[in-house]
Amino acid sequence: MKSLKKLNKYFFRYKFKIILGIIFILFSNAAQVYIPILLKDSIDALKENISLDLIIKYAILIVAVAIVGGVFRFLIRTTIIIVSRKIEFDLRSDLWEHIQKLPTKFFQNNSTGNLMAHATNDISAVRMYIGPAVMYSIDTVSKFIIVIVIMISLNPMLTLYTLIPLPLLSYFVYKLSKKIHTRFTLIQEKFSELTTKAQESFSGIRVVKSYVREENEIKHFTKLSNDYLLRNMEKVKIQAWFMPMLFMITGISVIIVVWIGGSMVIEKTMTLGEIMAFVAYLGLLIWPVIAFGWVLNIIQQAEASMKRLMKIFSEKDDIYESSEINDSIAQIDGKIEFKNVSFKYGQNNNEVLKNISLEINKGETVAIIGHTGSGKTSLINLIPRLFDTTSGELLIDGNNVKEIPKEVLRKNIGLVAQETFLFSDTLLNNIGYGLEVIDNKVIENVAEISQLKKDLDSFKAGYETILGERGITLSGGQKQRTSLARALAINPKILILDDSFSAVDTNTEEEILTKLKEFMQNRTSIIISHRISTVKNADKIIVLENGVIAEQGTHDELVELNGIYADLFTKQLLEEELKEIE
């Protein structure tokens, strides 16, 4: 129940409607409970051979009371269930708002499938608690109390006998619910595994097909499906007891009424009408008692779901929440300084960057070159604070990045990531993604720089061309260039290209670099590349090796230095020469 308490603030938001709903429940129950009394009176009246007129009066009264009750039933749903839908909406919105803020690390540790399951299944489970569970539990409790009071007033002894099975029922419901809940959690886990597997298998379909691994994927999925079936049956074994036991225990009560009540009628200490009323009341109680077990179930499932949701809610944006933001920083000039920066992805991981110190002046172009895994991407990810340094300081314009407001920082950095992600939206919206308002001039300009113009002619709808999921209809190079245009469009003070031309042919790359040179005047740029031709003209070239700056300088200086860079350079040259000989 601890986790569900967190929902109180949502309930509070709609307190007026909820209170109204509760009042409606009470009214509707009052009407419902009145009908058995009318039944009792009419049967007892029949015993006394009363006129048909009185009987007709009772019949009309029964319908009238039912109509009043019905109107309140309508009002209950339109208040309480509506509120539950509203809270569901609020909760989902809050969850999304929170997820959006979480740091990159979180998304590396949580699969998309898992997060999706939380946002849909868990929220649904919680919604069932907010709406139906709350509605039925209030309904049940209030009805229970009223009915029992009336029963006692009719015949206390018989009431006592009839209620004997009930504590048994409560105990039984509780025990079963608990077991069901445990098994339900296990089912959910498997379901989540199943979802993740499907997700992965379909995302990697090209690989699966290329290597003819379909049967293997099917085998794996079949096994998971079977596990899922077995876990479901574990639950069924217990759950199947629920309804029969409930009916049996409540049925016993009715039998007690017939048997003991019947004896009392024979002894003339009770009337047949009263027996009718008792049977009718038990009929009214059966549903609440069943609902009780059901509600308990819902609550437990909701509790489990809420616990999972709370786990996400408690995930901190540890990058931003821990830092002291200096709100007076409203713009960025572009000077970047790494001071003894070290970084590792987790406490138990190895250091990816070790004691990096590096200064990049405003307007400078710095190129980073190095082997795969040497820490290039990790280094540049620190600048927009996708990750924070483990030790050391990263300064921008002399301010520690930890002090710069997130929006100010990120809106001034154009990061073209190594792996391109485009939205399934129009080309225009993808390029203009970072803009508040899409300005055609800006779009034209960045499309020109990124050499997208030529491609546009081959798209029927031009800028309005919709890109398939993850831009699958574009070639790798087109994707990269779109992603470059998107970064340029925000007019960044700092541009970071993380191996952004890997799928772009040299011809186009050349043209882009020439155009970029102009664009990058007065802006700071960092270019990661494997190609000497790309990095050669940079103001400064950094050679990273195992997380350490091994060499730095201009192209000529580095060639002179005769170290790693010179090595790479000669190797590339040698290759060329060898081919020339051929």
Place this chain on the structure above:
Amino acid sequence: MSKDKRDSDDIKGKAYDSKLMKRLLGYVKPYKGYVILAILLNILVAGLGPLRPYLTKLAIDDAIANSDYNELLNISLLLVGSLILQAGIQYVLTYYTQLMGQKIIYDLRVKLFSHIQKLSLKYFDKTPIGKIVTRVTNDVEALNELFSSGIVMVFSDVFQIVWIFGFMFFMSWELALITLSVLPVLFYATFLFRKKVRDAYRQERKFLSRLNSYMQEHITGINVVQVFSKEKDEFKKFIGINSDYRNSLMRSVYYYATFYPVVEILSSISIALIIWYGGGSIIQSAMTIGVLFAFIQYTEMFFRPIRDLSEKYNIMQTAMAASERIFDVLDDDTIIENPEVPKSIEHYTGKVEFKDVTFAYNSDEYVLKNISFEINPGETVAIVGATGAGKTSIISLLTRFYDIQKGEILVDGINIKELSKDELRKRISVVLQDVFLFSGDIQSNIGLNSEEITYDKIVESAKIVGADRFIQQLPNKYNEEVKEKGATLSVGQKQLISFARALAFNPQILILDEATSSIDTETEILIKQAIEKLLVGRTSIVIAHRLSTIQNADKIIVMHKGEIREIGTHQNLLAKKGIYYKLYQLQYKEQELSGV
């Protein structure tokens, strides 16, 4: 285009579709035994409930009226007996129907998954992954209730109603008719309600699907959202989609809010009629109070299943909507068909031939036009050209991921359409631009859990491509777990793994798609050496932007705007001073300028 529409979860035709139902029931067939057992138990158990009001009537009219304590006790014991029997049967019934339901959805899920695995890439290009995942998970799940309780419950309700009517008519047919006179109104109300709820439900599903697609896409692209500081705008968009969904849900609340009270009022009208007519008869001594008693209880009893019918209808509704989507996928025949009698190649030499191949992903946008070329066994052919020239499409065609519109593709002189796809693909290893890693460990990502690939083979392949070096540095070496999509590995490392994967499968034909582009020069040299060893006796196609990797090719194909412009050796092409020459010049300009 029509495919897109069908997948978009739009509001569709009728909710109860007998064809759909028939098809769904087809999945029950293997479990006929379960169904027969369930029906038999149902007939029995359905009678036990209605028996009790009748016994109550006997208790009142025979025992109580005659002050017969013994008779009262006997009847009470009978009541207890019927109750225990009912509970016991109910348990067995529930267990077996659930088991049947679970088995059916298991069958369906595996069938669906297998089918999707076999669909052509065209399907995956057009359908968001999130939607496909929903089909095999939630949509199949939505059928669970239909199979596990829905179908059997309908039987049990029908049987119970039959029993109740039987008892009622047996006791007093006039009173029975009068009591049941509200039924037409009840049916009409239920009919109206069903219609409304159905429409509302379809809307709900549509918006839910939209919500899911949105979340799926934005979780995957969260980095872009964050880097561009678009959280606020994206949140606004999310709120829009989320509130569409909420509004659609709230609409159906009103339908339920109206329907349930209407049923209750109708039930009270029935009771009022019993009191009025039955009361009149009792006054005239034409009926006993016990009958009245029993009738009032029966009213309760038969209204419940009819009211719940709408709930069952809901189950059916959910199932129908879900099954429609599932069947849409199952009916999707964008499958690259295997020939009925596949030809087989006895001596696989690896000769590849494209003859006048014309191809478009979408009907009229041709990506490749009249492509013809020949690759002899063991030859290395390089395909070059600007981005978007159609190079990547050539690979997808050779592995038959798509079928061509015109022309022929031959492997060892046989049209690939006449070969079995598996046979064809097993001969070809492809290294794609985007490396995809599965969850699991490094080892399984290289060997892809293939039984034919031993651990030694995996290590050997990794060594050849130079992946072994970094794998040895991982804490668990080859057993190191790959987190989602290999997020902890660098792109270069991932590429090395995919090379190792390609090598491990020892193909006759090797295709490298721009694979070398993200790897640093040193690693590249390493791999190149490995590839050179591998190329012996293997046909290979290298698609790269960098001229350096294709220098050794036996033949170079220069593509431009979907057409082959030049074919020849490096030297030939240079001498030609055409497109290739230009590509070449650009690459080398830098070095020439620096005067080395």
